[in-house]
Amino acid sequence: MTDGSTAIELSRCELREITGYAVACARPALAIFERERPDDRRPRAAIEAAQAFADGAERTRVLRDNAWAAHRAAQETRDTGQAAASDAARAAANACGAAFLHPLAKATQVKHILGSAAHAARAFELSVGDDPAVAAEHIARARAHARPIVVDVLRRYPPAPAGGGRVGELIRRLDVSLR
Template sequence: MADDSPTIELSLAELREVARFAAACARPALVIFERDRPDDRRPRTAIDAARAFADGGERTRAIRDGAWAAWRSHQDARAAGRAAASDAARAAVGAAGAAFLHPLAKSTQVKHILGAAAHAARAFELATGDDPAVGAGHIAQSRILAPPAVVDVLRRYPAAPPGGGRVGALIRELDAALR
């Protein structure tokens, strides 16, 4: 089945700003992941790859490979029952994935813009006994980190979709605050 979604104009400079924002939102959660899994550098590598792209590097397979490696870290942490570390790794996946935001006018693409921030917020909540005020604090910080270029890109997409549990709610909270 063909996807007839209209496309959105995205410049390389805008993609770099989205990746920079996602990496900045995900990076604080590394402390949660690395405290729990100090020998696993995969999430840090994914965030560093996103940041290198944001700083002018090419959008290469290394970013995708970093995202997949961080995804495996997320799975490993989840299998070990380490929920906060798992979401921290998902934040790193989101940072690397932001470099590959699709120019399709679909609400699901909002996750590529805001997913790193939402997963980091959820990691902080879980690390503090599932305290939603902590997650709200990270979302407020993420709002401050969002440059005008990211807000402009976000506004070209439909609002964040329903569902997705607590992370979905955090995405919608940040989406509403930025619009």
């Protein structure tokens, strides 16, 4: 490969486990989104699609479509000043994205594993007035929820990359705590 990345082993079973973990991390933040937009089911549909994959459904276009729909919900809420709801929707979109973790040893792939947890933590943090202690609590729960398979897969990748603002910081904090 021209970018220096190397392929790693990644089974369908491991992808399902990673996706299930992402769903478990994102699901609690749905309440934040639904409080702001009770009639908008896009993030919930994304989480349901990701859960279906984790439970054995095929990885199809339905996952991508639901991820993009949740991403659009995130953009719309961000544009209307609903930052916590936006991060909650991003957590849901990232849950679908976890099913598309690439078997390339690139640091950017860590976002597929831990992005939903970090966005959910940020949503909780913002929902209570930007209190970092609330995000730390969610990150601690996400760490405790990670099964050995999730940790094993994470360790195959380089550490999370720099950047990404507050969500990137939360990804790196969770990444360090799991390795």
